Amino acid sequence: MGSMRRTVAELVRERWGDHRPGLWFEGRVLSHHRVAAGAAARAALLADLLPPGAEPHLGVLLDNTPEFPMWLSAAALAGAAVAGINPTRRGPELARDILHTECRVLITERAHLRLLDGLELPGVRVLVTDTDAYADLLASYDGAKPDASGATPDDRLLLYFTSGSTGAPKAAICSQGRLAAAGQSLVDQFGVRPDDTHYICMPMFHGNAVIADWAPALAAGATVALRRRFSASGFLADVRACGATYFTYVGRAVQYLLATPARPDDRDNPLRMGFGTEAGAVDAAAFEERFGVRLVEGYGSSEGGAAIQRVPGTPAGAIGRAAPGDDLAVVDPATRRECPPAVFAEDGRLLNGADSIGELVNRGRNLFEGYWRNPAADAARRRRGSPRAESGGEVENGGGWYWTGDLFYRDAGGFLYFAGRTDDRLRVDSENLAAAMIENILARYPDAAAVAVYAVPDPVAGDQVMATVALRAGVSFDPLDFGAFLLDQPDLGTKMAPRFVRIVERMPVTATNKIHRVGLRREGFRCADPVWWRPPGECAYRRLAEADVDGLMAEYRARGREELLMR
Known part of the structure; x- marks a missing residue:
């Protein structure tokens, strides 16, 4: 069975000589052959840059530019691994990510050079892609051909960081064999064709964009279209310009798309489907109604440990x-x-x-x-x-x-x-609750553009429910209307109603468009945004005042739980 496993390097080599459109970026198109040639040149350069005996790892600190997929392909040909470096990281944390993954080469662009100012990166060679020096360096490797003979399915290809609520991000390992198999699995599941175009607007330093978008396109010989960074306002224009038929999403991307002004021609687009996580049933239905595009919610542990597939007859939700x-x-x-x-x-x-x-x-x-x-x-x-x-x-x-x-x-x-x-599990009055279930209920609130639910410590024991709500443009928070909405929800259990409601203009998110829950939990009800609350024994929400905060803090201190607010 091992002999049947493919490598990503083999998939890259197969695109050599294919002159169909392979990569779209900001209106410019490269053929599959040009992309494979670019990968071969970079693989040859990498072989000369990596010190003998060093781990064959390179860091990629780039937006979604053509350099990113070409360096992924180059690493596959060279038997090396790419560590996707998150550009929202700063200072010692950024340096830690690069050094922890033992990168000896760092690929970046001028827009991100300032992030490296003052960092100690011993033994790391930095290449800046949008410079004459980089172009001159690559020119000497023109004519290189993709050679997949040295790659094996067990070669490390990705070291992608997975975030957690505490501690430094962990670099999950993905081999060439696993990535190639994941791409082929999605090709089979969704019927990806060579004439499809996969629109990658999620950041490529994250596993979603590479595993669920780039890999199936490579496996099927489909075109890849790139967006430097996700833009809700630019989404439809890009989709129409590049002829995208498929895209992936994570986090709140779908909510941001739904928050853009509706237009009569929203359904005039070539998309066939979107695949991702965390859209929610309400938003998925609204997206299909507005844009005529089916969203398929999937689940796959980033580390590859478990996967769930949608099958015919899957119930709603x-x-x-x-x-x-x-x-x-x-x-x-x-x-x-x-x-x-x-x-x-x-x-x-x-x-x-x-x-x-x-x-x-x-x-x-x-x-x-x-x-x-x-x-x-x-x-x-x-x-x-x-x-x-x-x-x-x-x-x-x-x-x-x-x-x-x-x-x-x-x-x-x-x-x-x-x-x-x-x-994100809460324990309220000895009852276990899941934040995601409460979020799905609160997402029905007509004035909400985005909702996040999380635990804040109770002054006595367990947790209390706090919600952050980003309102739709042009509306203001009405506590009476919100309270009436909660009463109308038949599946909102008696412990689920939020004790605190924080109102924000825009939901704080990570670079992968996931809600920044760590920051929300850490700030709790002591934040700069307006917070409404229901004091114990009261049914209506009222504005949390400074005197209320002082009273709550005194209660936490009296019961020895003040330190829990700092976590």
Whole structure:
């Protein structure tokens, strides 16, 4: 079976001699052949730049320009690995990412050079792509041909950072074989054709853009279209200009697109589908209604440890069933017992969330290839299950389970529903709640453009629910109207209503358009934005005043819980 595994290098070599459009960028088009030739030249340059005996790693600190996919392809041909460097990182954190992944070459552009000012990067050769010196350096490698003979499926190709709520980002390893297989799997799943165009507007330093957008395009011989950085206002113009048929999204990108002014010709576009995560059922339906484009919500652990595929008959709100080969279970992390199936009311409300929501675990073989130089993080992902099987719903099988860090629940038919991150679980009055479920309810609020739900410590025990709401343009927050909306939601449990509501003009997000929950939790109700709250025993929301904050802080101090607000 090993001989059947493809490498990304082989896929790059296959594009040599293909003169169809291969790469679109800001109105300019390169053929597949030109892209493969550019990758071959860069691979030859890289072979000369990497010191003997050093780890064959290069960092790429770029926006989504043609240099990014060409260096990915070059690394594959050279048997090297690319560490995608996040340009929103600063100072020592940025230096740490480059040095931790042992990059001996750093590819960047003039716009990002200021990020490197004052950084100590010993032994790192910096190449600046939009300079004459870089062009002259590459010119001496013109005529190089792509050679895939030295690449193996087990060669490291990606070192991409995954964020967490605490600690430094971890660099997940992805091999050539895994990336090539992931691309082919999406080709088969979505029927990707050579005449398709994949629009990449999510940042390529993140796994989503490379694994779910670039890799299937490469596997199918489709065209890749790049946007330097995601732009909601420029989305449709780009899609029409490049003829995009497919795009990926993460985080709040879909909400930002829906927040743009509607136009009568919104449905006049070539898109066939979008694939991603965290759009939510409400926004996905609104997107299809407005733009005529179906969004497919998927799930795949960034590290490759678990995947869920949508299949015919998947209920509304569910993601799908376990991908072939995965043995997925929803497990209570405390007892390591499998959670009971979800029970729904006639209107679709989940009735037993406290019992049915648990962490998604893959008990079978998985594709997780580890983190670079981080054995503690490896061990946290690969933890043993129950030491022995017992009656009463014990999950069978022993150690080595892959723990995703994501919350799910499963219905009686085996369909899986996403319920948030384990870090986003709340415990209110001894009841476990999932932030994602509350967010899905609050997203129905007509005046909300984006919603984030997270825990703030309760002064006595457990958590309280806090929500940050970004309002649609031209509206102001009406606490009475919001309170009435909450009362009208049949699936809003008695513990779910937010105690605090923060109003922002724009939701704070990370570079990958995911909500910056760490920052929101850290600031809590002590922030510069207006906050409304329901004091204990009161039903209506009112503005949180300085005297209210002083009173709350005194209560935290009196009960020895003030330090929890700093985490």
